Amino acid sequence: MDNSVVISAGKKLATSNSLAHEELDEYPNLLLVTNGVAVFNEKMELLPLISDFLNHYRQNHSDKSVQTYANNLRYLVKYLTAHDENHIGSNRDDCLLTVHINEIQRYFNYCRSDKDKNGESKQAISGKTIANRDATYSRFFNEFLCDPPTGYKLIRTENPYEHGSLTVVAKDTLINPALFSDIEALLRVANHEREKCLIQFMYDSGVRRQEVESIEQESIAQLSRRASKSIIEDDQTIKIPSDYVSMEIKGNKGRGREAKYRKTVVSKETINRVQKYNSSLEYKRSKRKWAGRTAPAFLNADSNPYTAKAVSKLVKKLSDRAIKLGLIKKAISPHKIRHGFGAMLLNSDDFGETQLDRLLILQQCLGHSSLETTQVYTKIPVGVWEKFADRKTGKPLKRHALMKKLKDRTKAKKG
The missing domain is CATH 1.10.443.10 (Intergrase catalytic core)
Structure with missing residues (x-):
């Protein structure tokens, strides 16, 4: 977990446990991370979409904020690739290219619950923490993936955050007034x-x-x-x-x-x-x-x-x-x-x-x-x-x- 998010210039990153060694014998045990941000999953696979976003985000924000955003996005990817039938087995962070608004909302419901998918007890996450994650995802989709800054390609057009926050209780989030x-x-x-x-x-x-x-x-x-x-x-x-x-x-x-x-x-x-x-x-x-x-x-x-x-x-x-x-x-x-x-x-x-x-x-x-x-x-x-x-x-x-x-x-x- 300590090496899952790297924010530095010239830091050596241990990769001896990476699954890359299963396919590439010559894969190095140490990587030198140049100036920027590199985010990895539990298998020590680089998450390119998240890393690209945070390299851009870091230009105007503190490293502490970058670390928080990185972890929030990793949590979503981990849930989708492990629990959502539409994304189980998804490669790295590719699930973020196709995740639907309903799937993100199911993740938030999972966070609120004190039971996991198998009915086993787990710790429920506070509403404040969920709101913080929601804000991260909103920024990722609104300001990067679905509306990329200069120098980045548009690779997703459908935006799950087009109409705002997803974490307010459904009846409040989906305010649909009579006109x-x-x-x-x-x-x-x-x-x-x-x-x-x-x-x-x-x-x-x-x-x-x-x-x-x-x-x-x-x-x-x-x-x-x-x-x-x-x-x-x-x-x-x-x-x-x-x-x-x-x-x-x-x-x-x-x-x-x-x-x-x-x-x-x-x-x-x-x-x-x-x-x-x-x-x-x-x-x-x-x-x-x-x-x-x-x-x-x-x-x-x-x-x-x-x-x-x-x-x-x-x-x-x-x-x-x-x-x-x-x-x-x-x-x-x-x-x-x-x-x-x-x-x-x-x-x-x-x-x-x-x-x-x-x-x-x-x-x-x-x-x-x-x-x-x-x-x-x-x-x-x-x-x-x-x-x-x-x-x-x-x-x-x-x-x-x-x-x-x-x-x-x-x-x-x-x-």
Whole structure:
């Protein structure tokens, strides 16, 4: 192991145990390593891809960092050539030329596990160490193998790290937000204004499906009457543009499942659309059932509130319709709509001059206790962000402008 990574000028490397001696009797017992980096596997075979990468990497980094990167890459190659059926017996580090994203993720799962492939106990690797290895592999593929520097040939085009880190929990890593076009499709196939209002409100507020039932009609009416211009976060007032209002959301994820309140930011366009629906004859007829009680803002055809299950059922129904008509390609879920809110807020530059400003507001709006949880929204592929830009000017569209466009394009003919 001591000779597996050599970083020096003129260092003598013992190779008496190398398998090269089995095929070449004249193979020397000592090698003189010139100025640079040489990385070897357990058989003392040179790993050329990794060595080339680290010779380039070393130009701007310390030898300690080079050593760490070398070991991280060796661990991946060792796992693939010993445990992955697609790479067992692979020559040296050739497996890195064809390894698939799913195979790297399986390696990370193996690292997390306290059992090996045979069910025997092994030591699980910490999340911090796995993240460090992930960062190494990301740099290797993004800055060398799949996008080589000057003087190196391109020998791999498919990049497993094209969309960012692979080590975050799958549901967070694969953030796939509903886009404006997706939401517009759902609203277009909805037959009733109550359904259109609910979907737009979810998209513009970031509420969870189980929180919809607690949104009260009186709260919508109050917000429509006044213009709240700030959102409270950690006892400080963060100013928000006058095109939006601050709204309190009653969550249910506190300790002991007690109500946990937070503030979110909703555009006036959406609030006014919901208020207009709440003033319709259809809603007023449904509201009669709630005489003497506080009525929910969103009621279904039976005058009942939209429970979490009812919200999922509605979104699935509209999603299936939109797919059948060719308006969208993949199913939309309530959580994708919530992700869409996060992506839209981070891309709306009227919520702060920097991404950090918007990230702090988004943390409050989504009810995340840790900023780390919210930061997963920064990993959304660049191509997704471009969907929030105006097609004519290329400039990012502000949230309130998107909501006005959504409202104007999807007006219902009946209540």
